[in-house]
Amino acid sequence: MATRAYIEDGYTEEGFIKEVPGIHEEVRFKFRPVLASKQRETLDRWHEIKSEVKSERINNLIKEQLVEWDLTFNKKLLPIETKILERLKQPVVDRIFNIITSTDKSDEELKKVLKQREEDAKN
Structure with a gap:
């Protein structure tokens, strides 16, 4: 699935977090990418709010977007x-948040990018 810079209403992407042995299994998910305004709203006054409020904001955003x-x-x-x-x-939770807010790539996407770079370097 191709990713796009413009997020039209209803647009979804697929996410993948690879297994980390001894910590968690692999996780696959579908999500609606977070709009910039929603991300700013979630992170508003981030350094001034209590950790419970931070967790609540992150969890609410994940629930809305997954x-x-x-x-x-x-x-x-x-x-x-x-x-x-x-x-x-x-x-x-951190990886899901980072992927849905486009601050990190899904592991499969990263693997594809690295493979493409290898192939390009050979040519």
């Missing part, structure tokens, strides 16, 4: 809800 994911527990798909997000390991 369309689906493949996270399971006891072989059951986990719903995208605040109580679930609050119990995820921090590296997973």
